[in-house]
Amino acid sequence: MSDEExxxxxxxxxxxxxxxxxxxxxxxxxxAVAWALMAPARTMVxxxxxxxxxxxxxxxxx
Amino acid sequence: xxxxxxxxxxxxxxGAVRSGALSAREVLEPVLERVAAVGAPLNAFRVVTAAxxxxxxxxxxxxxxxxxxxxPLAGVPYGVKDLFxxxxxPTAAGSRIGEEGPxxxxxxxxxxxxxxxxxVLLGLQVMDQYAYGFTTENADHGAVHxxxxxxxxxxxxxxxxxxxxxxxxxxxxxxxxxNGSIRVPASFCGVFGLKPTFGRLPRTGTFPFVFDLxxxxxxxxxxxxxxxxYDVLQGPDPDDPGCAPRPAQPAxxxxxxxxxxxxxxxxxxxxxxxxDDQGRxxxxxxxxxxxxxxxxxxxxxxxxxxxxxLLSAASGANLHRAxxxxxxxxxxxxxxxxLLAGALLPxxxxxxxxxxxxxxYAETMAVFxxxxxxxxxxxxxxxxxxxxxxITLGGRQVPSRPNIGVLTQPLSAIGLPIVAAPVxxxxxxxxxxxxxxxxxxxxxxxxxxxxxxxxGVASAPVAEPCA
Numbered sequence: 353m354s355d356e357e358x359x360x361x362x363x364x365x366x367x368x369x370x371x372x373x374x375x376x377x378x379x380x381x382x383x384a385v386a387w388a389l390m391a392p393a394r395t396m397v398x399x400x401x402x403x404x405x406x407x408x409x410x411x412x413x414x
Numbered sequence: 415x416x417x418x419x420x421x422x423x424x425x426x427x428x429g430a431v432r433s434g435a436l437s438a439r440e441v442l443e444p445v446l447e448r449v450a451a452v453g454a455p456l457n458a459f460r461v462v463t464a465a466x467x468x469x470x471x472x473x474x475x476x477x478x479x480x481x482x483x484x485x486p487l488a489g490v491p492y493g494v495k496d497l498f499x500x501x502x503x504p505t506a507a508g509s510r511i512g513e514e515g516p517x518x519x520x521x522x523x524x525x526x527x528x529x530x531x532x533x534v535l536l537g538l539q540v541m542d543q544y545a546y547g548f549t550t551e552n553a554d555h556g557a558v559h560x561x562x563x564x565x566x567x568x569x570x571x572x573x574x575x576x577x578x579x580x581x582x583x584x585x586x587x588x589x590x591x592x593n594g595s596i597r598v599p600a601s602f603c604g605v606f607g608l609k610p611t612f613g614r615l616p617r618t619g620t621f622p623f624v625f626d627l628x629x630x631x632x633x634x635x636x637x638x639x640x641x642x643x644y645d646v647l648q649g650p651d652p653d654d655p656g657c658a659p660r661p662a663q664p665a666x667x668x669x670x671x672x673x674x675x676x677x678x679x680x681x682x683x684x685x686x687x688x689x690d691d692q693g694r695x696x697x698x699x700x701x702x703x704x705x706x707x708x709x710x711x712x713x714x715x716x717x718x719x720x721x722x723x724l725l726s727a728a729s730g731a732n733l734h735r736a737x738x739x740x741x742x743x744x745x746x747x748x749x750x751x752x753l754l755a756g757a758l759l760p761x762x763x764x765x766x767x768x769x770x771x772x773x774x775y776a777e778t779m780a781v782f783x784x785x786x787x788x789x790x791x792x793x794x795x796x797x798x799x800x801x802x803x804x805i806t807l808g809g810r811q812v813p814s815r816p817n818i819g820v821l822t823q824p825l826s827a828i829g830l831p832i833v834a835a836p837v838x839x840x841x842x843x844x845x846x847x848x849x850x851x852x853x854x855x856x857x858x859x860x861x862x863x864x865x866x867x868x869x870g871v872a873s874a875p876v877a878e879p880c881a
Contacts, residue, residue: 367758374739375754382751383758389816390727390755393720394763400717402769 360384424490424585424639428532431489434478438471438489442534445491449536449583452879455564457556458578460496460506462537467491470534477532485532487646494588495572496538496555497545498522499619507621508543508571510554511737511744522619523654524588524630524647531646536584539574543746545590545623546730546753547571548598548818549798553746557800561877562604562843566797569599569818572633576603579633582876586634586643592623593722594792594822596631597848600834602797604844605874606863608632608640611853612829613658616651624729625656627722627826635874637863640833641666644856665857669864676862678706679785681850684715687808688820692845693791696837700789700847703871704862710781710788715824718774721767722827723816727756728764748815775828779852787858788850791821792834796843825850833859835872847872 361380364387368375375383422430430436446464453459477484494500497507499518506512520526525535540555542548550558550573558573560566561581568577572589576599579587589596591609600607609631622628632647634640648662680701686694701707731738731753738745738753745753781788795805798814805814825832830853834846847866851859866872 364755364758368754371758373735373754373757374742376742379742379750379754382747383754386727386751386755387758389752389813390724390759393723394759396717396720397724397763397767397770400766400770400773402766402773 360388423636424487424634425642427490427585428486428488431474431478432484436489438474438534439468441489442467442471442491445536445584452581453578453583456559456561456577456581456879457540458558458574458581458583459493459537460540460555460574461503463500463535467534467536470529474532474534485530486642487528488532489534490532490586491534491536491584492528492586492588493536493539493575493578493584494525495575495590496541497590497621498525498538498588500525500535500538505621506538507545508541508552508555509744511741512621518619520619523616523651525619527647539572539578539587541574542571543749544730544734545571545592545595546726546749547815548594549815550574550599551748551800553748559800559879560603560797561879563797564879565799566843567602567800569602569797571595573599576600576605576607576633579603579605579635580874580877581879586632586639589631589633590620590623591629591631591826592627593726593826594819596633597792597822597832597834597846598818600633600836601792601844601846604836604838604877605633605635606637606640606836606872607834607846608644608856608860609826609832610644610856611831613656614831614854614856615647616654616657618651618653622733624726627725629826635876637833637860637867638666638669640863641669641860644860660854663854663857665860668857669861671861673704673861673865676704677784677786678704678862679708679710679781679788680706681712681788681790682709683711683713684824685790685821688794689791690795690806692796692839692842693794696845696847697789697791699837699871700835700866703866703869706789710785712774712778712781712824714770714774714777717770718824718827719820721770722823724759724763724767727752728759731756771827774824778828778830782852787862790848790850792846792848793818794820796845821848829853831856831859833863835863835866836874837871838873838875
């Protein structure tokens with residue numbers, strides 16, 4: 353496996369270890385793929401201009 | 415296929431049974447034959463509860479014979495997604511882990527309400543594992559085939575339910591919709607689907623996915639049947655803390671109301687950019703029929719979709735964390751990777767995603783001060799082939815599984831009531847239009863769906879998948 357291929361899997365493995373989440377080595381690749389798919393959504397959400405950060409969480413009933 | 419399709423919808427069947435023109439048993443047996451003949455190649459049902467169905471039909475017939483009221487859905491056969499509790503059976507939720515679990519001690523709340531109304535349960539319908547998917551290609555239970563084209567996906571995650579209704583395997587079905595799991599399969603299979611307001615219907619006795627995004631709802635082959643079933647299902651339930659303590663607001667009696675003066679907007683921006691030509695044409699037909707010409711943009715739609723995407727992964731991961739650690743080999747590979755990735759999301763991003771929902775809700779409510787209803791395509795394309803890895807979205811090739819719900823996710827993220835109304839064009843696969851109403855106005859969305867049906871824009875003919 354090349355360094356390039358190894359990178360994302362090593363990242364999710366390190367994250368999982370830090371969080372105490374058991375991820376089997378044979379599943380690291382699919383987790384890395386899913387993690388990469390989340391990247392645009394994560395960026396978009398965190399860059400949203402939402403105003404003051406002390407607003408309460410959304411109500412369940414609209 | 416030698417068996418005949420169910421000849422009529424829920425209202426007509428119930429009327430015939432209530433009047434004594436047909437017995438519930440006479441209604442049931444041909445449907446069970448059709449489930450055996452057509453249901454197997456479609457893979458629509460995981461479990462057929464024939465013995466229970468015969469008991470329920472016999473109880474209806476006994477009530478009629480005794481001169482009692484058998485209920486508004488007397489003798490009407492239906493199925494439920496594989497995440498509803500049925501007394502005596504484990505609730506699989508599309509998983510082998512669930513199949514190995516203990517049997518449910520009672521029926522789900524909505525199944526109990528349907529039984530009290532005289533409906534007859536046919537069985538449990540195949541779904542994406544843990545409702546986390548849009549194609550119903552389940553590693554343990556197989557793929558559901560679209561009855562309009564067996565090579566294609568029925569959509570998901572309530573794919574078995576939509577396929578069954580499209581193929582005449584029951585008059586209606588119950589599904590769930592967290593990110594689009596009723597509206598997507600309704601669009602691909604060409605049937606009507608109702609996702610009510612968040613908190614309208616109790617989820618007691620169903621397997622969850624994301625607590626504050628999960629909705630239960632209905633598939634049927636017409637707006638009248640949707641409303642008939644929806645009215646039976648309504649009512650508060652203290653056992654579901656997410657169910658609003660609101661009285662039922664019956665919709666069936668409102669379907670014939672005059673719609674003059676209704677302000678209908680066509681969603682632009684994200685909902686147009688992500689649509690294909692057929693989806694745009696379906697919305698245009700609906701808009702023309704309703705005299706709607708004004709377009710409106712919800713600028714927060716894309717980020718709201720992103721928020722729902724992240725919240726689903728994070729909440730689903732939290733729900734399944736113990737099994738993800740203890741027996742990951744028993745998860746569908748298509749689900750496992752996303753759940754494990756969801757477990758890695760930082761708390762700040764999850765909290766921010768919740769705040770995005772709040773902001774998008776405020777933006778959308780402001781739009782509803784100018785419009786009574788909004789229209790948008792339900793899916794970015796018609797049904798893809800089973801196993802198809804990519805779809806075209808906004809002119810780009812993107813992975814299909816995470817992107818089929820791009821047009822449904824922003825709207826369920828803020829809990830709006832929506833009817834998916836299917837539009838069939840000759841020689842083409844169906845695609846549905848989302849009729850989006852303000853909170854608690856399911857009646858408006860159903861009225862418009864009924865209107866589109868009356869003028870011939872929306873329809874849901876029974877499919878003959880093996881003909």
